[in-house]
Amino acid sequence: MPLDTATRNALAGIVGTCRAKLTEDVCSVFEGEFGLLPDGTRIDVGQLAHLAESGRSKAWLLREWQDHLSALEKSEDEDERHKGALQRMVHETAFTALNRLVALRLCEERGYVFECVRKGTESEGFRLFERLAGGVLGSRGQTYRVFLTELFRDLAVELGVLFDVDAPQSVVMPGSGTLETVLDELAAELISGVWEDDETIGWVFQYFNSAKEREDMRKASAAPRNSRELAVRNQFFTPRYVVEFLVDNTLGRIWYEMLRGETRLKERCQYLVYRPAVEVFLARGEEPPPEPDTSEMSREELLQLPLHVRWRDMKDPRDLRIIDPACGSGHFLLYAFELLTVIYEEAWDLESPASSQLTGQSLRDDYATRDELMEAIPGLIVSRNLAGVDIDPRAAQVASLALWLRAQRYSRDQGVKLPPMSRGEIVCAEPVPIDDAVLADFEATTRPVIIGRLASALLESLQMADELGVLLKVDEQLSELVEDARWQWIAASREEQLALSPELAPSPSPDGRQLDLSDIDDEVFWEVAERAIAAALVQYAGLVHGEGINRRRFFSTEAREALVFFDLCRRRYDVILMNPPFGEPAKASKPYIQKAYPLTKNDLYAVFVERGLDMLLARGCLGAITSRTGFFLSSFQKWREQILLARADIGVFADLGYGVLDAMVETAAYCLERKAGA
Numbered sequence: 270m271p272l273d274t275a276t277r278n279a280l281a282g283i284v285g286t287c288r289a290k291l292t293e294d295v296c297s298v299f300e301g302e303f304g305l306l307p308d309g310t311r312i313d314v315g316q317l318a319h320l321a322e323s324g325r326s327k328a329w330l331l332r333e334w335q336d337h338l339s340a341l342e343k344s345e346d347e348d349e350r351h352k353g354a355l356q357r358m359v360h361e362t363a364f365t366a367l368n369r370l371v372a373l374r375l376c377e378e379r380g381y382v383f384e385c386v387r388k389g390t391e392s393e394g395f396r397l398f399e400r401l402a403g404g405v406l407g408s409r410g411q412t413y414r415v416f417l418t419e420l421f422r423d424l425a426v427e428l429g430v431l432f433d434v435d436a437p438q439s440v441v442m443p444g445s446g447t448l449e450t451v452l453d454e455l456a457a458e459l460i461s462g463v464w465e466d467d468e469t470i471g472w473v474f475q476y477f478n479s480a481k482e483r484e485d486m487r488k489a490s491a492a493p494r495n496s497r498e499l500a501v502r503n504q505f506f507t508p509r510y511v512v513e514f515l516v517d518n519t520l521g522r523i524w525y526e527m528l529r530g531e532t533r534l535k536e537r538c539q540y541l542v543y544r545p546a547v548e549v550f551l552a553r554g555e556e557p558p559p560e561p562d563t564s565e566m567s568r569e570e571l572l573q574l575p576l577h578v579r580w581r582d583m584k585d586p587r588d589l590r591i592i593d594p595a596c597g598s599g600h601f602l603l604y605a606f607e608l609l610t611v612i613y614e615e616a617w618d619l620e621s622p623a624s625s626q627l628t629g630q631s632l633r634d635d636y637a638t639r640d641e642l643m644e645a646i647p648g649l650i651v652s653r654n655l656a657g658v659d660i661d662p663r664a665a666q667v668a669s670l671a672l673w674l675r676a677q678r679y680s681r682d683q684g685v686k687l688p689p690m691s692r693g694e695i696v697c698a699e700p701v702p703i704d705d706a707v708l709a710d711f712e713a714t715t716r717p718v719i720i721g722r723l724a725s726a727l728l729e730s731l732q733m734a735d736e737l738g739v740l741l742k743v744d745e746q747l748s749e750l751v752e753d754a755r756w757q758w759i760a761a762s763r764e765e766q767l768a769l770s771p772e773l774a775p776s777p778s779p780d781g782r783q784l785d786l787s788d789i790d791d792e793v794f795w796e797v798a799e800r801a802i803a804a805a806l807v808q809y810a811g812l813v814h815g816e817g818i819n820r821r822r823f824f825s826t827e828a829r830e831a832l833v834f835f836d837l838c839r840r841r842y843d844v845i846l847m848n849p850p851f852g853e854p855a856k857a858s859k860p861y862i863q864k865a866y867p868l869t870k871n872d873l874y875a876v877f878v879e880r881g882l883d884m885l886l887a888r889g890c891l892g893a894i895t896s897r898t899g900f901f902l903s904s905f906q907k908w909r910e911q912i913l914l915a916r917a918d919i920g921v922f923a924d925l926g927y928g929v930l931d932a933m934v935e936t937a938a939y940c941l942e943r944k945a946g947a
Contacts (some may be wrong), residue, residue: 711805
C-alpha cells in the first residue's frame with residue numbers, strides 16, 4: 270500500500286537524521302583512525318602508530334580506493350580530485366551502512382532473517398549470538414558489530430552488490446553509539462508501518478539526498494555540473510499507479526496480444542487498455558482494412574469502430590527482455606516481476622507453447638511439474654527478463670535488493686523454496702578509472718594479446734558513461750572495436766588464434782599456415798572474446814604478486830561490470846520502461862548529446878525516448894513518464910514528427926499535470942510501439 274504524505278515526511282526526516290549521523294561517524298573514523306583528512310590529503314600510513322597490522326591493511330585499502338576514484342574526478346588539480354574522491358568515499362560508505370540496516374529491517378519484517386535490528390542489541394537473534402559468543406568478542410557493542418558483519422557475510426552470497434564485506438565501503442562499520450542512534454530512529458513509531466511496504470526502499474533511496482541539496486545544486490548552476498548532480502537532481506519516485514499504467518500497457522499488452530485476449534492479465538492489470546467488444550484479432554500476415562472516413566462520425570460511432578489487432582508471434586517467457594535505462598530503485602522492474610509470474614504460469618499451461626531461444630524447448634519440456642516451475646520462476650525473471658541501468662552506484666544496491674526481496678516474497682507466497690539466485694543485470698553506468706600502469710599490467714598478463722588490447726579499447730570508450738548512461742552509444746563503438754579486433758586476430762599467428770579458442774576454428778586454411786577463419790563473423794567472435802575477457806579479468810584480480818593488489822581488484826570488478834553494461838546496451842528489448850532525467854545534460858556530455866541526438870538534444874527526456882526506440886525490437890513497446898512539454902512546444906516539433914510519429918505508434922497517453930512527481934514539472938505518461946522497419 271503506498272505511503273501517505275505524513276508517513277513519507279516522517280521517513281524523510283528520519284533518513285536525513287541517519288545520514289547526518291552516519292556521515293559524521295565515517296568522517297571521524299576516516300580522519301582520526303586512518304589519517305584521511307577532509308581536504309583530501311592523508312597522513313603517511315607509517316605514521317599511524319596506533320594501528321595494528323589489520324588496521325594498516327585497511328588504511329592502505331582506503332588509500333588505494335581514493336586513488337582509484339580520483340581518476341573519475343574531472344578537475345585538473347590533483348588535490349581537488351583527491352578531495353572529491355574522499356567525499357564520494359564518505360557518501361558511499363554512509364549510504365551503504367544505512368541501506369544494509371534498512372535491508373535487514375525489511376528482511377526481518379518478512380521473516381527472511383531472524384530478528385536482528387528491530388530492537389537493536391535486545392533483538393532475539395543477537396541475544397542468542399551473544400550467549401554463544403560468551404564474551405570473547407569484546408564489549409556488547411563490539412559483539413553486536415561482529416554479529417551484523419556475519420549477517421552481511423551470509424547475505425553477500427546472493428546480494429554481494431550490497432553486503433560484500435570485502436568491499437571498501439565495508440571498512441568502516443558505524444560505531445556503537447551511531448548504530449544505536451540509527452536503529453532508534455528506524456524504530457520510531459511514526460514509521461512503524463513502512464517496513465511491510467515494498468516501496469520503502471525506494472523512498473529511503475530518494476530521501477538520502479535532501480530537497481535542499483537539490484535546490485542548492487540548481488542555484489549554483491542551471492545545468493548539472495557532473496554525474497552526481499545529474500543523478501541527484503533527477504531522483505524522483507514514480508508513483509505506483511503510474512508504474513502500473515505503463516507496465517500494464519507495454520508488457521501486459523504484449524502478452525495480451527500474444528494470447529489474443531485470453532489471459533488473466535485482463536483482471537490483474539487494472540490500467541490495461543483494451544476494448545473486447547470491438548477488438549478484431551488479425552491472422553498471421555493479415556492486414557487491417559483501410560481506415561474509414563471518420564470526419565463526420567460522432568463520438569459514439571467512433572467508439573464502435575472495429576479495433577484491428579495485428580498478429581503477434583508467441584514467445585517463451587524466458588525470451589521476453591525488459592529494461593529500465595534509468596532504473597533508480599527499480600519500481601518498474603518490481604511491478605514487471607509481478608506480471609511475469611502470471612505470464613510464466615500461463616505459458617506453462619499453453620497447449621501449443623513457444624520454444625525458448627535459451628534451451629530450444631518449451632517451459633513444459635524443461636519443467637515437468639508446476640512446483641518445479643514455481644521454484645524456478647524468481648531466478649528466471651531476475652536472470653533472464655529484467656535489466657536496469659543507472660548512473661548512480663547506489664541504485665545498483667537498491668534495485669538489486671528490491672528485486673531480491675520480491676523474489677523472496679513470491680517464493681514464500683507460493684510455498685516453495687527459493688534456490689540461490691544470480692544478482693541479475695542491474696548495473697551502474699560509469700567509466701572504469703584508467704590507471705595506465707594497471708592497464709599495461711593487465712595487457713601483459715593476458716593471452717591472446719588481442720584480448721587485452723580489445724578490453725583496454727572497450728574501457729577507454731566508457732569515459733562519459735557516468736553522465737550519459739545508455740545514451741552513450743557503446744553498441745556502435747563496440748561494433749567497430751570488435752570488427753577491428755577480429756581482423757587483427759585473423760592476421761595473427763596460429764598460436765595467437767588458438768589461444769583465444771581452439772574450438773572456434775579447427776580446420777587449417779589452404780596455405781596450411783593459419784586456421785580457416787572465413788566463417789567467423791563479428792557476432793561469433795565477440796561471444797568468444799567476451800568470455801575470454803571476463804576470464805582474464807577474474808584471473809587478473811587473483812594475482813597476488815607485487816603492489817597494488819586492491820587496485821587490480823577494483824579494476825577487475827568494475828571492468829566486469831562494464832562488460833555487462835556493454836551487453837545491455839547492444840541487446841534489443843521487448844519492453845523499455847522509464848522515468849528518465851529531464852532538462853539539460855551535464856555540461857561535459859552536452860557536445861556528445863548535440864552530435865549524437867541532433868533531433869532531440871534540447872531535453873534529456875526526449876533523448877531517452879529516441880534512444881529507447883533505438884533499443885526496441887520491431888513492435889516492442891516503450892512506456893515513459895516525462896514532462897508533457899514535448900507534445901505541444903514548437904521546440905520539440907522534430908521530436909514529435911521525426912521520432913514519435915515516424916518511428917512509433919502511440920498506444921495510450923495520459924496527461925497527468927502537476928503533482929505526480931516531487932518536482933515542479935507537468936507530466937505525461939504514454940506508451941509507444943516501435944513500427945516494424947522504423
